[in-house]
Amino acid sequence: MNDLNVSKKTILIVDDMPINIQVLARGLNSDYHIKIATDGEKAIEIGMSENPPDLILLDIMMPGMDGYEVCHTLKKNPKTHNIPIIFVTAKGEVEDETKGLELGAADYIIKPFHMPIVKARVNTHIDLKRKSDMLEIMLDMDALTGIANRRHFDKMLGSEWNRAKRSGLPVSLIILDIDYFKKFNDNYGHPAGDVCLKLVAQTLNKCVRRSGEIVARYGGEEFAVILPSVNHNDALKLAEKLRSHIESLKIIHAYSNIADCITISLGAATTVPKDGLEPAELINTADKMLYEAKNHGRNQLKGEAL
Secondary structure, three states: OOOOOOOOOEEEEEOOOHHHHHHHHHHHOOOOEEEEEOOHHHHHHHHOOOOOOOEEEEOOOOOOOOHHHHHHHHHOOOOOOOOOEEEEEOOOOHHHHHHHHHOOOOEEEEOOOOHHHHHHHHHHHHHHHHHHHHHHHHHOEOOOOOOEOHHHHHHHHHHHHHHHHHHOOOEEEEEEEEOOHHHHHHHHOHHHHHHHHHHHHHHHHHHOOOOOOEEEEEEOOEEEEEEEOOOHHHHHHHHHHHHHHHHHOOOEOOOOOOOOEOOEEEEEEEEOOOOOOOHHHHHHHHHHHHHHHHHOOOOOEEEEEO
């Protein structure tokens, strides 16, 4: 994960008056990347792009879609909800400011503005956004292994499910756990068990390289892998790669009933999401396949396409 303190943040300036954009951009471009939009539609397009801004300076009075509508649209969308919006506007009545803040704006600056005030408020809200992003990452990370946790898994599976439903592409899921891990913990101790979990997590993470693919600690010694746009055959190939790589670590496990080292069992499931089908069914199928792999001797994988 990128260090949120290192990268230069991006400000989107939205105003239909070029002179206002020029003044704001000139005052901020030494500290921030600047993007510009001269109408509400373009602002929303940039906000919802793959590289959204970290903060938006937004005029209210614009032809077509005004700033209030832009703010409302961005704040109701989960993808853009957390982008701080500062209104920079000539509308200085109390009711105007109240409306902007009620729509979810972080701040309200009245024109004519003073650049030192704008910079100070931008810096404050960028810092708050940075801390909020860091907290969000911490909430989504498993403290022991450093990979995604169950909270992040649930969130991303729902997101990828909806994306696949719109696109008509498949989504695959692998659920796996470490064979006889309780015996490992009981005989080598929990510190050794923690080291084992970290090594397994790091190895799984290195094997899963494509954009959008996520490895998460599902619970205890159980892990899950979300594979967007991956068909069942490719999911099975990746599952076998995971199994092989974990076995090749040669983590000694003299108390395993099937090998002298740590191994994993895996269940894979694939479907094309459609109406009437829920993500829980994909999870249940992968889980069922995992237990089938265990019942057939462990250190192997089983799969099923819904």
